[in-house]
Amino acid sequence: MIKLYTFPPAFGLRNVSPFCLKVEMALAYLDLPFEIVEISDPRKGPKGKLPFIDIDGQIISDSELILEHLDEITNGRLYGELTEKQKSQGYAFTRLAEDHLYWIMVASRWLDKSWFENIKEGFFGAAPAVLRSAVSGAAQRQVRQTYNLHGLGRHNLKEQEQFARRDLAAISDVVSA
Numbered sequence: 559m560i561k562l563y564t565f566p567p568a569f570g571l572r573n574v575s576p577f578c579l580k581v582e583m584a585l586a587y588l589d590l591p592f593e594i595v596e597i598s599d600p601r602k603g604p605k606g607k608l609p610f611i612d613i614d615g616q617i618i619s620d621s622e623l624i625l626e627h628l629d630e631i632t633n634g635r636l637y638g639e640l641t642e643k644q645k646s647q648g649y650a651f652t653r654l655a656e657d658h659l660y661w662i663m664v665a666s667r668w669l670d671k672s673w674f675e676n677i678k679e680g681f682f683g684a685a686p687a688v689l690r691s692a693v694s695g696a697a698q699r700q701v702r703q704t705y706n707l708h709g710l711g712r713h714n715l716k717e718q719e720q721f722a723r724r725d726l727a728a729i730s731d732v733v734s735a
Contacts, residue, residue: 562595563608563611564594565598566598574680575609577609577621580621581625584625585628607620609621610624651729654728658710659722659726664705665705669701674698681694
């Protein structure tokens, strides 16, 4: 049986991670038996992030690598019907969504002072009150540092909003075509 290591529910959502949901949906689509193992601390993952899967002792981390493996073990049931051009377009839009738009969305949750209280409660609500502020503050600083290293954090809010609108418009144009 496949074990999918993922975040627990938060904010009324089954999962706050689009990467974890992507793998869970693929497993369900492929009708593969799997068990969800919830982990609150992504640092416990082999690459310090979630999701990862365990298939009979073989650990695979990173949603893209997991999906490639699932496609392989199911003889192309995920990507086998796609042309090379369709696969290339899929990779390009995956990069747009996961490496650009995703980080703008993360910043809107983690770095917006008016929303961060929700983050504290949703991710750190189970921690003792004494630790909650310190731990959530450290996590917020790490997100800010990563966002700046990515480069998007160096833009003002208006520029970030313009990037998000262009990303969403590009995705919408392709999906509606």
